[in-house]
Amino acid sequence: MPWNEQYEPVIGLEVHAQLLTASKAFCSCSTDFGSEPNSSVCPVCLGLPGVLPVLNRNLVEFILRMGLATNCSIAPHSIFARKNYFYPDLPKGYQISQYEEPICANGWVEIELEDGSRKKIGITRIHMEEDAGKSIHDQDSDTLVDVNRCGVPLIEIVSEPDLRSPREAYLYMHKIRQLVTYLGICDGTMEEGSLRCDANVSVRKKGEQALGTKTEVKNMNSFRFVEKAIEYEINRQIDVLESGEKVVQQTLLWDSNKGVVTPMRSKEEAHDYRYFPDPDLVPVLVGEEWKSKIKKSLPELPAVRRDRFVDAYKLPKYDADVLTTEKELADYFENVANTLAKKNDETYKLASNWTMTDVLRVLNEQHVALQDFPVSPGHLGDMINLIVDGTISGKIAKDVFEEMLKSKDSPKAIVEKKGLMQVSDESAIGKVIDDILAKNADQVQAYLGGKNQVFGFFVGETMKAMKGKANPKVVNEVLREKLQQRS
Numbered sequence: 104m105p106w107n108e109q110y111e112p113v114i115g116l117e118v119h120a121q122l123l124t125a126s127k128a129f130c131s132c133s134t135d136f137g138s139e140p141n142s143s144v145c146p147v148c149l150g151l152p153g154v155l156p157v158l159n160r161n162l163v164e165f166i167l168r169m170g171l172a173t174n175c176s177i178a179p180h181s182i183f184a185r186k187n188y189f190y191p192d193l194p195k196g197y198q199i200s201q202y203e204e205p206i207c208a209n210g211w212v213e214i215e216l217e218d219g220s221r222k223k224i225g226i227t228r229i230h231m232e233e234d235a236g237k238s239i240h241d242q243d244s245d246t247l248v249d250v251n252r253c254g255v256p257l258i259e260i261v262s263e264p265d266l267r268s269p270r271e272a273y274l275y276m277h278k279i280r281q282l283v284t285y286l287g288i289c290d291g292t293m294e295e296g297s298l299r300c301d302a303n304v305s306v307r308k309k310g311e312q313a314l315g316t317k318t319e320v321k322n323m324n325s326f327r328f329v330e331k332a333i334e335y336e337i338n339r340q341i342d343v344l345e346s347g348e349k350v351v352q353q354t355l356l357w358d359s360n361k362g363v364v365t366p367m368r369s370k371e372e373a374h375d376y377r378y379f380p381d382p383d384l385v386p387v388l389v390g391e392e393w394k395s396k397i398k399k400s401l402p403e404l405p406a407v408r409r410d411r412f413v414d415a416y417k418l419p420k421y422d423a424d425v426l427t428t429e430k431e432l433a434d435y436f437e438n439v440a441n442t443l444a445k446k447n448d449e450t451y452k453l454a455s456n457w458t459m460t461d462v463l464r465v466l467n468e469q470h471v472a473l474q475d476f477p478v479s480p481g482h483l484g485d486m487i488n489l490i491v492d493g494t495i496s497g498k499i500a501k502d503v504f505e506e507m508l509k510s511k512d513s514p515k516a517i518v519e520k521k522g523l524m525q526v527s528d529e530s531a532i533g534k535v536i537d538d539i540l541a542k543n544a545d546q547v548q549a550y551l552g553g554k555n556q557v558f559g560f561f562v563g564e565t566m567k568a569m570k571g572k573a574n575p576k577v578v579n580e581v582l583r584e585k586l587q588q589r590s
């Protein structure tokens with residue numbers, strides 16, 4: 104481990120997920136950010152005097168999905184609070200949030216560690232709140248403010264301090280991302296700020312029960328930085344303690360260019376925000392009926408889907424893990440599998456191989472999202488059908504796949520247009536083999552004299568002469584026959 108092993112880190116994460124509702128949390132303004140700065144606003148999300156916020160029902164539906172998917176208990180009665188602070192991008196002067204009585208509490212998720220063991224991470228609470236606007240500092244001279252984001256619904260997912268390494272924090276963050284995207288409530292991009300993460304980090308000597316003084320690390324805007332920033336902060340705190348000083352409770356900003364954290368401000372206490380119940384909003388009441396309706400509508404969650412892939416398609420666990428990492432990829436694989444003419448363990452494994460290697464390779468190389476991938480799952484399935492029924496060889500299939508990336512034609516059309524059909528005709532293959540054996544009389548003698556490896560040479564020559572289109576099984580059979588005739 105890259106830190107002094109006498110110490111144990113204690114980490115908890117606060118994750119903000121921006122929800123994919125069509126309108127804002129308490130008004131009907133659009134959450135679509137294609138619009139011009141400061142155009143998607145109204146008196147409600149600006150907090151002008153005399154306006155009344157009205158809660159977006161979808162916000163509650165979305166947070167209930169997350170709460171139920173993370174085994175939280177759902178409060179039948181919860182309230183909104185005002186969190187008061189002044190900031191240029193918060194014209195209201197307060198943020199509507201939940202403080203006492205959050206809607207979801209006491210849940211957990213499971214992460215899988217590198218050694219294959221699973222660990223439960225507690226979820227303290229998940230609550231609803233609204234986002235603030237954006238200050239833009241990198242313009243020529245002045246700071247500009249865009250308030251389009253004011254009032255956009257967020258959920259904040261607060262974990263228990265159960266994480267014991269930067270790696271565990273990274274795995275937990277991935278788990279949260281996987282869940283919100285499977286649930287369809289957030290697009291899960293950290294780089295664009297839809298998913299944001301703050302870490303509470305402290306260290307203590309191994310074996311101690313009491314928690315050390317914690318700091319809060321903000322601004323980790325990619326998965327990689329979550330791990331790096333937390334590791335940096337662990338080492339910084341250990342250095343402070345080792346030199347006989349005390350860790351100061353404060354908020355730190357991760358600077359990804361320099362790879363260091365810098366102090367932002369000393370940590371506010373809750374009372375600094377002067378929380379009080381929002382007098383404009385009524386309590387949120389969630390009855391059993393609503394709860395069970397949402398529970399029934401939950402999609403299959405990643406861990407369940409992974410286990411089903413192993414059961415139903417007889418895939419190795421590794422394949423099932425990779426394929427279910429992202430919902431879109433799992434959907435893609437299942438659509439390929441549904442297109443298969445012959446459905447058995449062997450063809451499912453072929454579908455898995457093509458999805459995991461060829462599809463993922465191109466997605467990574469070309470940095471495209473699966474929804475923009477040119478080869479539809481139907482076409483990939485059809486191409487696998489052509490391999491299975493012997494129309495093309497596995498080798499030619501690689502060429503067909505490359506062609507599908509370019510043309511969007513069906514695999515069948517490509518095979519016909521380019522004349523890529525596999526030749527299984529024995530007499531056609533026999534003619535080529537006769538020719539090759541005649542040209543290589545020395546090698547034939549060597550083979551007949553017991554040099555068996557020359558057989559592979561003849562196969563290679565035949566495939567080359569037939570531009571890879573000969574059916575390898577037939578080539579082997581005919582070749583064996585022809586050589587036998589000469590012995």
Ligand SMILES: [Zn+2]
Binds near residue numbers: 131132147149
């Ligand atoms: Zn508005």
